[in-house]
Amino acid sequence: MTQGRPLLNRRLAEFGTTIFAEMTALAVRTGSINLGQGFPDTDGPDEIREAAVRALRAGHGNQYPPGPGVPELRTAVAEHQQRRYGLVYDPDTEVLVTTGATEAVAAALLALLEPGDEVVALEPYYDSYAACIAMAGGTRVPVTLHPHDGAYRLDLDELRAAVTPRTRLILLNTPHNPTGTVLTRDELSAVAELACERDLLVVTDEVYEHLVFEGEHIPLASFPGMRERTVTISSAGKTFSFTGWKVGWITASPELVTAVRSAKQFLTYVSGGPLQYAVAEALRLPDSYFDALRADLRAKRDLLSTGLAEAGFGVYEPAGTYFVTTDIRPLGGEQDGLAFCRALPERCGVVAVPNAVFYDHRDQGAPFVRFAFCKRTEVLTEAVSRLKGLDMR
Structure with missing residues (x-):
C-alpha cells in the first residue's frame, strides 16, 4: 500500500x-x-522462417521500422484483403501494423472509447477484451452465445436489446474463440444493419479467418455501410504458426486508422521489423x-x-x-x-x-x-x- x-x-x-x-x-x-x-x-513454413533470417542478415527492419509498418507488409495485407474478400484498402492510409492482434484490440479500444462508453461483446470472450475495455474506461455489456444442438448461437434479439444510447461500439470475434462459432451471412448482416441504424463503430477480431471448417468467413467490413465504421483486425500467429512473432494488423478507413495509430504509437510504437518482411511473404503463399x-x-x-x-x-x-x-x-x-x-x-x-x-x-x-x-x-x-x-x- x-x-x-x-x-x-x-x-x-x-x-x-x-x-x-x-x-x-x-x-x-x-x-x-x-x-x-x-x-x-x-x-x-520453413520458407517463412528463412525469410525472417534473410531480413535479419540483410539489416531489413533491425532498426525502427516505419510507425505504420513496413511498406511491404502493408501492401501484402491490402492485397490479401482484396484477393480474399474484394475489400480495397490503401496500404499507405488504411493499413496499420501492430504487435499482434492483442495490441490492435487494445489500441482500437483506447483510441475509440471515452470513459463511460458501453461496449457490446459476445461472451464467452477472449480475456484481454475485458481488460482492454476496462483500461479504456469503458463498460462491457456481454451478449451470451448459448449452446444449442451441438453448437453455440447468437441471439440477435439479445444483441439488439443490449444496445443503449451509451453504446459506442460492438466488439465482434468471428471465427469465435472459445466456442468455435462462425457467424453466418445472415447473422453478420443483422449486426451490420444494427450498427448502421444506431450509428455504432465495430471492432472485429478475425485472427482465425483462415481456420474455418464449416461455413465461410465473411468480413463484416464487406457489408453495406460497414467499411467506414469497422476496424478489422487479424494477425500472422494463428494462420502461419508463429505466435511468438506477434505481428498483427488493422484495416480501416483513414480516419479510423489515424485514431488507432494515435493510441498505438504510445504502446509499442513499432516492433518486429525483420519479422514484418517475412509475414509479407507469408500472406502471398499460394492457396x-x-x-x-x-x-x-x-x-x-x-x-x-x-x-x-x-x-x-x-x-x-x-x-x-x-x-x-x-x-x-x-x-x-x-x-x-x-x-x-x-x-x-x-x-x-x-x-x-x-x-x-x-x-x-x-x-x-x-x-x-x-x-x-x-x-x-x-x-x-x-x-x-x-x-x-x-x-x-
Whole structure:
C-alpha cells in the first residue's frame, strides 16, 4: 500500500493473472500435455522462417521500422484483403501494423472509447477484451452465445436489446474463440444493419479467418455501410504458426486508422521489423498452403472431438478456430469447470482451460471446458488416450 491505496489500478484489480499463465504453469509443473493455451507445438513454413533470417542478415527492419509498418507488409495485407474478400484498402492510409492482434484490440479500444462508453461483446470472450475495455474506461455489456444442438448461437434479439444510447461500439470475434462459432451471412448482416441504424463503430477480431471448417468467413467490413465504421483486425500467429512473432494488423478507413495509430504509437510504437518482411511473404503463399492448413486442423479437430466424446464429455464441434468446447456434466457429478481443470493434470496428465473465465455471467460458463487441437497428431492421440482413462470418481 502507498498513501492508503492498492498499487494496482482499480480498473485492472478484477483480472489478476491470466488463466493461460496459470494453466501453462500447471502443465509444466506436472509434466502434462498442454491443450490449454492456444499455440502450435511446431513452427510454421520453413520458407517463412528463412525469410525472417534473410531480413535479419540483410539489416531489413533491425532498426525502427516505419510507425505504420513496413511498406511491404502493408501492401501484402491490402492485397490479401482484396484477393480474399474484394475489400480495397490503401496500404499507405488504411493499413496499420501492430504487435499482434492483442495490441490492435487494445489500441482500437483506447483510441475509440471515452470513459463511460458501453461496449457490446459476445461472451464467452477472449480475456484481454475485458481488460482492454476496462483500461479504456469503458463498460462491457456481454451478449451470451448459448449452446444449442451441438453448437453455440447468437441471439440477435439479445444483441439488439443490449444496445443503449451509451453504446459506442460492438466488439465482434468471428471465427469465435472459445466456442468455435462462425457467424453466418445472415447473422453478420443483422449486426451490420444494427450498427448502421444506431450509428455504432465495430471492432472485429478475425485472427482465425483462415481456420474455418464449416461455413465461410465473411468480413463484416464487406457489408453495406460497414467499411467506414469497422476496424478489422487479424494477425500472422494463428494462420502461419508463429505466435511468438506477434505481428498483427488493422484495416480501416483513414480516419479510423489515424485514431488507432494515435493510441498505438504510445504502446509499442513499432516492433518486429525483420519479422514484418517475412509475414509479407507469408500472406502471398499460394492457396494450397491455406487449404492444407485447414485440412490438417480439420483432421485434428475430428480426432480430438471424437476422443473427447468417447471419454464421456459433451462435445461442441467447432466450425472454426483450433479449440473445442466440452461440457463436463455428462462425466457424472462434474459441475465446476475451474476446479475440474485444476485437478485434471493430476487425474490424467492433460491440461485444459475453463470457459467460465471468459464470462461475466460465470454461471453460464461453469460446466464448460476448452481444449486446443493445434498440436501434433501424436500429441493429440496421447492426450485422447489419457482422457479415456479419466478417473470418474
